[in-house]
Amino acid sequence: MQALRRSMLFMPGNSPRMLQDAAILGADSIILDLEDAVSLTEKDSARILVREAIKTIDYSAVEVVVRVNPLDTEFGAPDIEVIARVRPNTLLIPKANEEEIRLVDKTLTKIEAEEGFPSGGIKIIALIETALGLENVYNVIKASPRTVGVLLGGEDLTADLGIERTKEGEEIFYARNKVATVCRALKVDAIDTPFTDTNDHEGLKKDTARGKGLGLTGKAAINPRQIETIHSVFAPTQNELKWALRILEAMEEAEKEGQGVFSLDGKMIDAPVINRARRIVDQGVRLGLISGEGGAK
């Protein structure tokens, strides 16, 4: 079963204490950051620290993602060279474009072969934070079969667009739509940009719901206290679960009776509705809200 990515928590790669506790904070994924959180003078030491953390600490309960430095800096290539050899689950590639993703894919394939890791095991998430990257997001994702998702970087994107970033986020409406649509089309995760006011939980809730409403599948977090709120937005509600379970039950009944199309509560149930119900039940099972057999817990 594919891991859930409702929340992806950024953790600075140069803080031993945070690296030690990263796995227990409740996030689905942790992003060990070698880029923005680490000053130029600490790039080397953070790289070594993150490598040792992945080797030593039990991160089995979470997806370990490492944000490497951009490939057009002197740090990007050594980051991948060192980190890939300790087999993180995923690399987050900043300012992603097509050529870079292709280059990362190639490098990873080489390292996997050298280390005897299964080929294609290390995944990629593309950080879309430039206007060009956004317009080209379809090709960015297609550049490597390793790509399992896109993370929208609202701060850098609005800077690139020369527009103001606001709490309401009207300015990234198009970007969210575009990323959600393309990701849905290519069946990869669409992760929303983080909400930067870590003390405004109501604001976070609204912002997360806005992203979810546009089709995004998860959200980045910059503080562990944001995780619970994000999960509460992305979790299916009890009503949604009940509805979805009823649909699937009715479908099984209909199949037994040899009916192709059926109705429930006077409404015709067709394939898109069934698919939606399946997705909700699937998520409910993964979150432990219902048991694998479909019965409510």
Add this chain to the structure above:
Amino acid sequence: MKNLLGREIPDYIDGYGQVKPFQGSFSNCGVKTRSAVKLTSVLPNDQKVLSSLDDLFDKLKITDGMTLSFHHHLRNGDYVLNMVMEKLAARGLKGLTVAASSIFPIHAPLVKHMETGVVTGLITNYLSGPVAEAVSRGRLPKPVIMQTHGGRARAIESGNLKIDVAFLAAPTADTYGNINGVYGKSACGSLGYAVADAEYANITVAITDHLVPYPANPIEISQVYVDYVVKIDSIGDPQGIVSGTTKITKDPVALIIAKRAAQLIKASGLVREGMSFQTGAGGTSLAVAAELKKIMQDEEVVGSFASGGITGYLVEMLEEGLFRSLLDVQCFDLKAVESYRDNLSHQFMSASMYGNPHTKGAVVNNLDIMILGATEIDLDFNVNVTTGSSGVIMGGSGGHSDTAAGSKLAIVVTNLMKARLPIIRDKVLTITTPGESIDAVVTERGIAVNPRRLDLLEQLSRTQLPLMTIEELKQLAEKITGIPKPIETLEEIVAVIEYRDGTVIDVVRKVKM
């Protein structure tokens, strides 16, 4: 000899005397007597007010070897202990024993008095700062006796701890010795720890910087116990007495621990009408209160009381109707002082009422849930809050053992690792609270339930809480931190740890330096 917990303790300790070994939390109970008090009756025309400490010591015949007591309500802002000892040192007194309910860094001048032989004995419930370090280095000829808050009241009331003169820092006193802690520039709120001293000392002196006309209002400690009232300029530094506010931690790991602890409490079935609760003022402890509050609100439960040292957060819970009453032995912040002064549901309790095991029932006996801290815990759930990772004294029981013994559910909340050291050890260096009174340890990586509590284990096994054995928790930490080298100690005993009933639960030995 070995006590019940396997600790090797001599039968007789120089400077302490015959040792009664710890035999279990409630083994030394039953019929007890309170000590008679010697007093000098005060006649209608007698005056109690003196204008300086010099006048007091001209009148009071303090002699070498006496035991002098102090309370710690002024915490790290207390001037009284230092002033009194300075005067007595100047008068050439030697061999005095200081019985202070707690010692803070501000009491550093005591080190000098220990070195010059003015002070040769120390009896306290909590010891931190330079005095703690000096004691750990063996600067005191007699071992310090470390008690619990309830145990100190017991010792005083039973006559085990005989006080010659009690010096009561009094935020407000009237001319006839009635005292309260709620008015004056040094207001500290409840004076719960001073009660036994006032009532059982041969001589009781109130030292105040806020002398009011008779009678003071309210009266917390009554004139019938007080021999003299001394007016001085200042008894303490308000900055060190109470903090403005006590804030809940934002540390994500502490919040996870708090949340788990609250879920455990819920699963135990103790969140119910009339429940009672106590927690400390530390970040994680207070966060448990915040998490528990949400559960109480969801379940629409009203508790009977919250107790102990009271913080503004518990005051808010009282005001929001989550508890019917607060039982307050000590106020931790200004909000608690104001509430204690103004709200009749915010009630006083003495240290004896709080935790003395030899009374007709202490408040801790009625406590459902207690949240505790720990410096170390061992595989038998014994807790150390007395010595730190270097073996030096840095705390003490305070109310730890009292509340753990009395409460139905005593939960230790702690990070599994602190400053790169694992908290769970094969054996703790110093046993402050016996494992038999600890029910569960909650950490960010898992929860261990004391195997004595099969009922609780069964309740928790129906939840999704991450249950582990204490051995598993220990291994989990050691995988990250490694196993620390044991602390090497010498034979010399620098502290005797008395359990609340007066038996000896452990000793602290001098650390090799």
